Amino acid sequence: MFAMGQRAKGWGFVAPALIWTLAFFIVPFIVMGAMSFATLDGRNLVWGLSFDNYAALAERRFLWRAIVVSLEITVTVTIVSVLLAYPLAWIIAFNVPPRWQRLVLLLTILPFWTSYVVRSYAWLLVLAREGVVNQTLMNIGLIAEPLTLANTRFATVTGFVHFFVMLLTLTIYANLVQLSPNYRRAAQDLGANAFQTFRHVILPLTLPGIVTGAFLTFVLCIGDYVTPQILGGNTELTVPQVIMVQLGRRADFPLAAALAIVLMGIVTLAYLAAARWLRLDRL
Amino acid sequence: MNRLTSTLLTTTILTSVAGVASAQDTLNALVWCDHMDPELIAPFEAAHNVTVNLREYEGTGAALALLEQSRPGDWDVLVIDGIDVFRAVDAGILAPLPADELPTADFFPEVVMDDVNTVDGVTYAVTEKFGYNTISYNAARVDPADMESLATVWSETYQGRISIYDYYLPVMGLAALSEGIDTADISADNLDTLGDVMATMRSRAASVAGVVAAQTALATGEVDIVVGGGEWLTAVLAEEQPDLTWTIPSEGAVRWTQSLGVVEGTQQPDLALEFVKYIVSPEGQARLATSSCFWGMPANAAAGDFLTDEQKAVLRWDEQPDYLARTQLYPAPDDALDMAMQDLWLDTLAQ
Numbered sequence: 075m076f077a078m079g080q081r082a083k084g085w086g087f088v089a090p091a092l093i094w095t096l097a098f099f100i101v102p103f104i105v106m107g108a109m110s111f112a113t114l115d116g117r118n119l120v121w122g123l124s125f126d127n128y129a130a131l132a133e134r135r136f137l138w139r140a141i142v143v144s145l146e147i148t149v150t151v152t153i154v155s156v157l158l159a160y161p162l163a164w165i166i167a168f169n170v171p172p173r174w175q176r177l178v179l180l181l182t183i184l185p186f187w188t189s190y191v192v193r194s195y196a197w198l199l200v201l202a203r204e205g206v207v208n209q210t211l212m213n214i215g216l217i218a219e220p221l222t223l224a225n226t227r228f229a230t231v232t233g234f235v236h237f238f239v240m241l242l243t244l245t246i247y248a249n250l251v252q253l254s255p256n257y258r259r260a261a262q263d264l265g266a267n268a269f270q271t272f273r274h275v276i277l278p279l280t281l282p283g284i285v286t287g288a289f290l291t292f293v294l295c296i297g298d299y300v301t302p303q304i305l306g307g308n309t310e311l312t313v314p315q316v317i318m319v320q321l322g323r324r325a326d327f328p329l330a331a332a333l334a335i336v337l338m339g340i341v342t343l344a345y346l347a348a349a350r351w352l353r354l355d356r357l
Numbered sequence: 358m359n360r361l362t363s364t365l366l367t368t369t370i371l372t373s374v375a376g377v378a379s380a381q382d383t384l385n386a387l388v389w390c391d392h393m394d395p396e397l398i399a400p401f402e403a404a405h406n407v408t409v410n411l412r413e414y415e416g417t418g419a420a421l422a423l424l425e426q427s428r429p430g431d432w433d434v435l436v437i438d439g440i441d442v443f444r445a446v447d448a449g450i451l452a453p454l455p456a457d458e459l460p461t462a463d464f465f466p467e468v469v470m471d472d473v474n475t476v477d478g479v480t481y482a483v484t485e486k487f488g489y490n491t492i493s494y495n496a497a498r499v500d501p502a503d504m505e506s507l508a509t510v511w512s513e514t515y516q517g518r519i520s521i522y523d524y525y526l527p528v529m530g531l532a533a534l535s536e537g538i539d540t541a542d543i544s545a546d547n548l549d550t551l552g553d554v555m556a557t558m559r560s561r562a563a564s565v566a567g568v569v570a571a572q573t574a575l576a577t578g579e580v581d582i583v584v585g586g587g588e589w590l591t592a593v594l595a596e597e598q599p600d601l602t603w604t605i606p607s608e609g610a611v612r613w614t615q616s617l618g619v620v621e622g623t624q625q626p627d628l629a630l631e632f633v634k635y636i637v638s639p640e641g642q643a644r645l646a647t648s649s650c651f652w653g654m655p656a657n658a659a660a661g662d663f664l665t666d667e668q669k670a671v672l673r674w675d676e677q678p679d680y681l682a683r684t685q686l687y688p689a690p691d692d693a694l695d696m697a698m699q700d701l702w703l704d705t706l707a708q
Contacts, residue, residue, distance in 0.1 A: 139707045195573065308523055322415045
């Protein structure tokens with residue numbers, strides 16, 4: 075009787091979370107999955123088990139191209155962000171006095187308390203032909219004519235990296251400050267130089283922070299619509315942009331659902347690839 | 358991870374995904390951004406002691422899907438692309454309007470468009486605003502003479518200095534006009550021809566941009582020409598940057614119209630009708646024409662009495678008879694052709 079009471083109490087505690095997950099994740103996911111096998115007859119939705127929407131990925135060049143473009147941008151952003159965030163996190167963790175670290179972290183992410191959309195448009199102005207970057211390069215004589223920076227993949231990647239470097243800095247910083255200084259001392263006592271200490275001791279121990287941040291970057295980047303739309307200038311289409319077109323103009327929910335399932339499949343593969351090092355519980 | 362970094366991380370992620378929620382009030386209107394201007398809505402709210410809950414949408418498909426999934430009474434009025442009124446009527450989304458209570462006798466005759474707003478003798482919508490998808494440009498940076506022909510607009514001279522408005526219907530309409538094809542004659546048979554024109558256009562373009570991005574690109578000098586632009590793009594910038602202007606080339610241009618209707622099943626048909634009547638009244642029309650989001654010609658010519666000479670000059674009020682004669686309505690494809698046109702558009706973007 076006591077055990078049953080305890081069990082009921084346990085279910086009572088987890089029930090809200092279960093109901094929440096069921097209502098806002100499981101059920102919508104099932105509906106989206108079912109929708110991806112439906113078709114459109116004119117404007118009417120026809121439920122069924124059709125693979126037409128998935129076949130369209132192979133048949134319509136722009137759909138397949140969108141997947142490739144999304145992956146290329148996301149992988150580039152993730153790698154560049156890690157390469158920039160790690161040294162920044164290192165500096166904050168080991169070169170900034172502890173009493174200033176919180177302030178530095180706060181200042182680092184302060185720009186992100188502004189609107190994401192406004193920030194993207196700000197980048198558009200910075201990268202414009204008559205923007206700060208081009209004007210500076212021309213003033214110092216490095217270029218004679220303004221470069222085309224805005225409305226390019228470079229602009230999209232720049233906008234993403236600006237955001238995700240901060241995200242990664244936080245996850246890597248959290249990992250670095252948890253490292254006992256004894257690891258470094260022990261490595262040095264055993265004759266390791268600074269690079270060897272980093273390569274064989276620090277890097278492996280901070281890998282969970284890097285992978286966790288990289289995975290979050292991957293997930294948020296591949297599903298983002300705003301940055302490629304504003305900064306990329308539609309010079310190439312990503313999967314979220316194509317999904318928006320299906321929803322906004324055609325109301326083709328089945329094809330949009332199939333694309334969303336593909337996107338989830340890509341994220342799942344990324345998770346499986348990173349699962350060994352992921353430490354989401356540390357966030 | 359310590360509490361500070363957890364908090365900062367959470368804040369950072371949340372600010373990236375946060376949306377804006379809107380409260381539901383008395384009159385619910387599904388609209389375009391030009392109706393979001395308080396200068397337009399506040400007088401109606403004050404006169405009727407109501408609050409208008411405005412929701413902006415992108416694309417007729419999204420609006421129809423939203424309305425089809427809503428309960429009757431959730432929405433009261435709908436702004437819709439003129440050429441899409443028939444789709445909304447087919448879907449049973451629009452309620453009949455009392456045509457005799459609408460001031461269409463004062464409208465510019467070309468935009469009354471009974472064939473669009475009336476189905477089987479029943480009026481379901483009324484034109485509220487119109488304008489042109491044509492060529493906007495910076496007169497200080499391009500040769501205005503080149504802008505008088507579509508052939509020279511997207512010529513090699515302007516490689517990388519063009520932005521294309523991100524809406525397939527007007528841009529494909531312009532592509533058709535450049536080939537001597539009327540917008541009403543666009544069909545599956547001539548899509549290949551349009552595809553070739555758009556491929557050329559695309560190869561010259563630096564970007565394919567929505568309203569704000571196109572305005573920004575033109576205003577910042579990122580591009581010098583916007584194909585598909587018009588008064589709606591440059592009018593709000595006229596005061597600060599008078600070199601930004603627009604023209605209708607010799608081949609003609611595409612005329613856009615937007616219509617307003619009452620949603621079938623509204624619980625407040627009288628208030629919804631009052632809103633429609635306010636928007637098409639001369640005062641409402643003048644405010645809508647000069648809305649902060651984008652300017653455009655009022656359908657009701659009587660709005661001229663409520664516009665200043667400067668505003669009329671920016672709208673090119675006196676040139677309207679010529680413009681109306683030289684422009685053609687948006688292409689109005691059936692569902693199958695519409696899908697084919699969108700596929701062609703997306704293929705062009707992906708090039």
